[in-house]
Amino acid sequence: MAKNVNFRSIGPTTYLSPVPVVMLGCADPEAGVRPNLITVAWTGVVCSKPPMISVSIRKERYSHGIISKTGEFTLNLTGQAISRATDFCGVKSGRDTDKFAAMGLTPIPAPGLDCAPAVAEAPAFLSCKVQQIIELGSHDLFLAQVVDVNVAEEYFTESGSIDEEAMQLVGYVHGKYRAMSDVLGFFGYSVASDEALRRRGLKG
Numbered sequence: 399m400a401k402n403v404n405f406r407s408i409g410p411t412t413y414l415s416p417v418p419v420v421m422l423g424c425a426d427p428e429a430g431v432r433p434n435l436i437t438v439a440w441t442g443v444v445c446s447k448p449p450m451i452s453v454s455i456r457k458e459r460y461s462h463g464i465i466s467k468t469g470e471f472t473l474n475l476t477g478q479a480i481s482r483a484t485d486f487c488g489v490k491s492g493r494d495t496d497k498f499a500a501m502g503l504t505p506i507p508a509p510g511l512d513c514a515p516a517v518a519e520a521p522a523f524l525s526c527k528v529q530q531i532i533e534l535g536s537h538d539l540f541l542a543q544v545v546d547v548n549v550a551e552e553y554f555t556e557s558g559s560i561d562e563e564a565m566q567l568v569g570y571v572h573g574k575y576r577a578m579s580d581v582l583g584f585f586g587y588s589v590a591s592d593e594a595l596r597r598r599g600l601k602g
């Protein structure tokens with residue numbers, strides 16, 4: 399018998415959780431627009447071949463106009479060390495604040511892109527080119543192709559694999575930034591052999 403069959407409706411809201419939280423980098427040097435960062439939680443993976451992601455951005459955001467014009471941006475993953483900066487970039491506008499300078503972040507060129515900056519302090523970043531903009535209502539959905547991904551050298555192990563745990567990535571859960579420290583399983587662990595579980599440290 400089901401453990402809990404009693405639910406209460408809270409209405410049709412965007413309750414999906416947890417979601418990622420990233421700093422999106424953009425700039426328009428031609429128009430004299432300095433590198434800017436906007437924090438985005440409404441982002442997701444939408445296709446693997448070609449690799450594509452989505453971000454939803456309100457029209458009134460300063461960054462919206464920049465990305466619409468240049469057609470490119472970076473998504474900078476949030477490690478715990480830059481979670482305060484990530485919050486700051488989500489409450490201040492690039493219209494009147496140089497967020498890179500205010501948070502001591504360093505803009506660096508993003509491979510594959512012409513002008514959108516990446517954040518040197520991020521553990522990894524995705525270089526993205528906009529393919530389509532879909533007006534949905536409060537937000538416009540930007541569908542973009544990932545043209546390159548760069549991971550900070552310090553996260554590569556000697557064997558060349560990436561130590562993602564060392565990145566200490568942050569998730570966003572109902573208005574709070576969360577560390578994700580406990581490993582509960584890995585892809586396919588529900589059907590893995592005892593030997594595989596032991597090898598990955600999930601069985602004594």
Ligand SMILES: Cc1cc2nc3c(=O)[nH]c(=O)nc-3n(C[C@H](O)[C@H](O)[C@H](O)COP(=O)(O)O)c2cc1C
Pocket residue numbers: 419434435436437438439440441454455456459460461462484485487488489490491492493570
């Ligand atoms: C945790 C967090 C998540 C956010 N996610 C989004 C988002 O997905 N889309 C959006 O349009 N704004 C989002 N915002 C709000 C913008 O980041 C914020 O309005 C920012 O100041 C806009 O910067 P800009 O004016 O320099 O573009 C988020 C803010 C925070 C703090």
